[in-house]
Amino acid sequence: MKNIELINIAEQFGTPIYVYDSDKIKSQFFRLKNAFKSIHNLRINYAVKASPNISILKFLNNLGAGLDTVSIQEVELGLKAGFNPKKIIFTPNGINIEELEEASKKNIQINIDNLSVLEQFGSKYPDCPVCIRINPHIMAGGNNNISVGHIDSKFGISIHQIPHLLRIVNNTKMKINGIHMHTGSDILDIDVFLNASEILFSAAKEFKNLEFIDFGSGFKVPYKKGDLETNIEELGKKLSSRFTDFCKDYGKKLDLYFEPGKFLISEAGFFLTRVNSIKQTTSTVFAQINSGFNHLLRPMFYGSYHEILNLSNPKGNERFYSVVGYICETDTFASNRKIPEIKENDILAFKNAGAYCYSMSNNYNSRYRPAEILWYNNKANLIRKQEDFNDLISNQVILNF
Numbered sequence: 001m002k003n004i005e006l007i008n009i010a011e012q013f014g015t016p017i018y019v020y021d022s023d024k025i026k027s028q029f030f031r032l033k034n035a036f037k038s039i040h041n042l043r044i045n046y047a048v049k050a051s052p053n054i055s056i057l058k059f060l061n062n063l064g065a066g067l068d069t070v071s072i073q074e075v076e077l078g079l080k081a082g083f084n085p086k087k088i089i090f091t092p093n094g095i096n097i098e099e100l101e102e103a104s105k106k107n108i109q110i111n112i113d114n115l116s117v118l119e120q121f122g123s124k125y126p127d128c129p130v131c132i133r134i135n136p137h138i139m140a141g142g143n144n145n146i147s148v149g150h151i152d153s154k155f156g157i158s159i160h161q162i163p164h165l166l167r168i169v170n171n172t173k174m175k176i177n178g179i180h181m182h183t184g185s186d187i188l189d190i191d192v193f194l195n196a197s198e199i200l201f202s203a204a205k206e207f208k209n210l211e212f213i214d215f216g217s218g219f220k221v222p223y224k225k226g227d228l229e230t231n232i233e234e235l236g237k238k239l240s241s242r243f244t245d246f247c248k249d250y251g252k253k254l255d256l257y258f259e260p261g262k263f264l265i266s267e268a269g270f271f272l273t274r275v276n277s278i279k280q281t282t283s284t285v286f287a288q289i290n291s292g293f294n295h296l297l298r299p300m301f302y303g304s305y306h307e308i309l310n311l312s313n314p315k316g317n318e319r320f321y322s323v324v325g326y327i328c329e330t331d332t333f334a335s336n337r338k339i340p341e342i343k344e345n346d347i348l349a350f351k352n353a354g355a356y357c358y359s360m361s362n363n364y365n366s367r368y369r370p371a372e373i374l375w376y377n378n379k380a381n382l383i384r385k386q387e388d389f390n391d392l393i394s395n396q397v398i399l400n401f
C-alpha cells in the first residue's frame with residue numbers, strides 16, 4: 001500500500017487503527033502455494049489466532065485456504081465465515097475433553113496433543129478420526145516464548161512416547177488419520193525444519209491409515225531491513241521431493257498441510273497512530289502516541305521490533321526518539337529509534353502489524369480497542385468498528401447499593 005492511502009485512511013476513519021492489505025495476503029498465499037506446486041494435494045490452513053477478523057477469514061476462504069484453530073470460539077468464527085468444517089483443524093492444548101467433543105460434533109478435524117486425552121477420546125469415540133500432534137524436540141529458533149518444540153515444552157506428544165501412543169491406538173481401535181508438528185514461530189534454518197520433518201516421517205510410518213501430514217508453521221518473515229527470512233522457495237523444493245518419496249514408500253498419496261499465521265498476514269498489516277505530544281527529558285526525546293501496549297503488545301511482550309514510519313514527514317531529517325504510549329505503565333514501542341523528525345499530530349505507522357497485534361489487544365486503562373480496515377479492490381473497507389463506551393460496560397453487572 002502507498003503512504004498516501006494510509007494517510008487517507010487515518011484522516012477518514014481516525015486513529016489508532018489497523019489496516020490490512022489484502023493484495024499482500026493474497027501474494028503470500030500464492031507464494032507458498034507456488035513453492036509447493038508439485039504437490040497437488042497441498043492445504044494451507046491459516047492460523048486464526050494471528051488475526052481472527054471474519055472478513056479476513058472470508059477472504060482466505062475465497063483464496064482456497066483452510067483454517068487452523070486453537071479454541072472452540074475460533075472454530076465458531078471459521079464456521080461463521082463460511083468454511084467447510086472439513087477444512088478446519090482444531091489444535092488446542094491443555095483444554096478439557098468437552099471442548100474436543102464439541103468440535104468433533106461439528107465435524108471439525110481434531111488434533112490431540114496429550115496421551116491422557118487421546119486415551120479418553122479414543123475410548124469414547126473410536127470411529128472419529130483423529131490427528132496427533134508430535135513434538136519432535138527440535139528447536140526451530142526464536143526465543144523461548146515462541147519456541148514450542150524443545151524438550152520441556154508443554155506442546156505435543158513427545159516422539160519418545162510413540163510406543164505408549166501406539167498402545168493406546170491399538171487398545172482403543174481408534175483411527176489416526178493425520179500426524180502433525182508445529183515447532184514454533186521463527187524458523188530460520190531450513191535444515192532444522194527438514195530434520196524435524198524426517199522425525200515426523202519416521203513416526204508417520206507407524207500409522208497405516210493416514211490421510212495427511214501437517215508440518216505446522218513457524219515461517220519467519222522480515223521485520224526489519226537485513227532480517228533473515230525463511231526461504232520458502234528452497235524449502236518448497238526440498239520438502240516437496242522428500243514428501244513425494246515418502247508417499248511412494250508409504251504406498252498412498254497423502255495430503256500435505258501447512259498452518260501459517262505470520263507468513264500470510266504479518267507484512268500485510270499496518271498500525272496507524274497519531275503523536276499526542278513530544279516530550280524532552282534530560283536523557284531522550286519521547287514521542288507519545290495515542291496507543292499503548294493495550295493495542296500492540298508485541299514490543300513489550302516479546303521484545304519484537306516493528307519498523308516505524310513517519311507518514312506525515314517521510315523525507316524529514318532523521319532524529320533519535322523513544323516512541324511510547326499513553327498507558328499508565330511503561331509501554332515503550334521503540335527506544336533510540338531513528339525516525340524522520342516527528343511533530344505533534346504526525347501519523348506514525350507500525351509495519352508488520354498483521355499478525356498477533358490486534359488479536360492480542362485489550363482494554364487496559366479502559367481504552368477502546370481500535371477499528372480495523374481491509375484494503376480490498378483499491379478501497380478501504382471497514383471490517384471492525386472501534387469500540388465505544390457501551391462495549392466497556394456491556395457485561396458489567398452494576399449493583400444497586
Ligand SMILES: *Cc1c(COP(=O)(O)O)cnc(C)c1O
Pocket residue numbers: 047049050068070091182184185186216217218219259260261262263355
Ligand atoms: C500459532 C500456531 C501456528 C501459526 O504460527 P505462525 O508462526 O504465526 O505461522 C500454527 N500452528 C499452531 C498449532 C499454532 O499454535
